[in-house]
Amino acid sequence: MTEARPLTISDLAARTGLRPDTVRYYERVGLMPEPRRTSGDHRRYDDLAVDRLQFIRGAQRLGLRLHDIRDLLAVRDTGECPCEPAEPLLRSRIAEIDAELDRLQHLRADLVAMADQLPSATCPDPVPGTWCPPDHRVTEGRCDACSI
16 A cells, blocks of 8 residues: 655645645644655645644634644544543533623624614604714613613
């Protein structure tokens, strides 16, 4: 069985959907090991580099931070399954997503309340910088009378 042809950085980037400078950045920050080099100092990669970049991209899609991904890769590099250390990271990410969903639900409710009051035939011109009519009071950026 013959070894696959080594990949250039452009080949690697194309196979993983990344830009070459992203691959170089991952090398600088320690997510990717230093690649083999040709006598002309050109980088050469193998299929393990493709797999590693796919792992990194998958972890990023989940919203994991680069330092967390580096920790998972360190475990993975030992030959151990990174599942156990991944669990607290994933649970933390789930909590972040839940908090963001809660924030977005409140934002949506505020927008729906505002939209339900529009259009209004009695809508006076707003106070500059607010949605509040001039004869209403603004408290903490909200119109007291309009709930907006």
